Amino acid sequence: MYHHWRKWNANGSLEKIGEASIEAIQADLDLSELHLDGTHTIAKKGGHKVAYQGRKKAKTSNILPIADGYGYIVASTTIQAGNHHDAFNLKSHLQTAFKQMKRRGLVIAGAFFNADRAFDTKDARKVCFNHGLIPNIAENKRNRKKAKRGRPRLFNPEIYKHRFTAERSFAWVDKFRALVIRWDVKDTHFLGGNYLAFAMINLRHLLA
Numbered sequence: 075m076y077h078h079w080r081k082w083n084a085n086g087s088l089e090k091i092g093e094a095s096i097e098a099i100q101a102d103l104d105l106s107e108l109h110l111d112g113t114h115t116i117a118k119k120g121g122h123k124v125a126y127q128g129r130k131k132a133k134t135s136n137i138l139p140i141a142d143g144y145g146y147i148v149a150s151t152t153i154q155a156g157n158h159h160d161a162f163n164l165k166s167h168l169q170t171a172f173k174q175m176k177r178r179g180l181v182i183a184g185a186f187f188n189a190d191r192a193f194d195t196k197d198a199r200k201v202c203f204n205h206g207l208i209p210n211i212a213e214n215k216r217n218r219k220k221a222k223r224g225r226p227r228l229f230n231p232e233i234y235k236h237r238f239t240a241e242r243s244f245a246w247v248d249k250f251r252a253l254v255i256r257w258d259v260k261d262t263h264f265l266g267g268n269y270l271a272f273a274m275i276n277l278r279h280l281l282a
Contacts, residue, residue, distance in 0.1 A: 079263065088266035095273035096148055096178055098280065104143030105182055107233060108207070109240035110189040112138045112160040113247070121259035125157035135256060136160070137268060140171055145239035147272040149175050153261045165197035172205045186210045186230065188237045199227075210234055246278075247271050 082088050096103075114134040117124040127134040134156030140149040149171040154162060175182055183206030189198070194214035202209040210230055248254050250271045258264040 079266075083260075083262045083266040088269045091273045092147075092269035092276075093178065095276040096146075096180075099146060099276050100179065102144070103146060103148065103180070105148075105180060105185050107143040107186045107188060107236055108148070108182065109141045109143075109237045110138060110187065110193060111237065111240045111244070112136050112192070113244050114156050115253065115256045115264075117156075117256040119257055119259055121256070121264075122261035123153045123155045124256075125155035127156035130156065135261065135264065137265070138167060139240070139243070139268075139272070140175075141240040141243050143236065143239065145243040146276050147243060148180060150268065150272065153265050160192040161195050161198065164193060164195060165201055168198060168201045172201070172207075176205075182207060184208070186233050188234055188240075190237070191215075243275060246275050 114127055114130055114136050116130060116132045116134050120133060121135075124133050124135050126132070127136075135153050136156050136158070137153050138151040138160065139147050142148050151167040151171065172182065185207050187202050187207045187209050189209075189211045191212040191214040194211050198211065199209045208228065210228070210233055212234065213227060213229065247268070250267070252258075253264075253267055253271055256264050258267065
């Protein structure tokens with residue numbers, strides 16, 4: 075079993091399964107909203123791209139999936155070590171994710187891009203504007219006691235509440251015992267498991 079698992083990760087088979095699941099449900103996606111959030115996974119055995127995360131008080135790795143309005147996973151970043159904040163290298167992560175979605179034929183221009191205050195950076199907003207998305211990101215006050223000067227940033231609190239769909243998707247991922255706690259030492263193997271879980275989440279209504 076493990077021999078085939080390594081082979082499928084090495085040749086990109088599991089990633090292709092994730093991509094195929096998106097193509098299979100493309101007509102059912104709600105791309106008027108995209109939700110980004112990070113999920114830290116405790117790594118019991120350590121491994122590649124694993125580091126201590128103070129909030130979890132454990133060594134973790136982090137992945138940033140992007141869900142549509144219904145909670146289907148339409149893209150995700152690669153794994154990064156848990157000692158980095160969620161916005162670490164966010165510009166390149168978002169550029170890669172948006173380009174991937176466009177190559178798959180997903181029309182994301184005009185979509186609201188929901189993210190919490192951890193992702194409130196100039197680069198993130200700029201990437202959204204460059205790809206035609208509307209950044210709906212909660213403002214990070216950064217310990218400011220007075221309101222920031224200038225025109226208030228666009229923020230729709232009602233649409234922001236829809237981020238619950240992404241949290242629901244994470245809850246479904248947590249049903250996979252191999253992903254609740256990371257046991258894989260190689261980051262490619264753990265990422266492959268996530269691709270497989272994303273595909274099963276995306277195809278759940280077809281398999282019912």
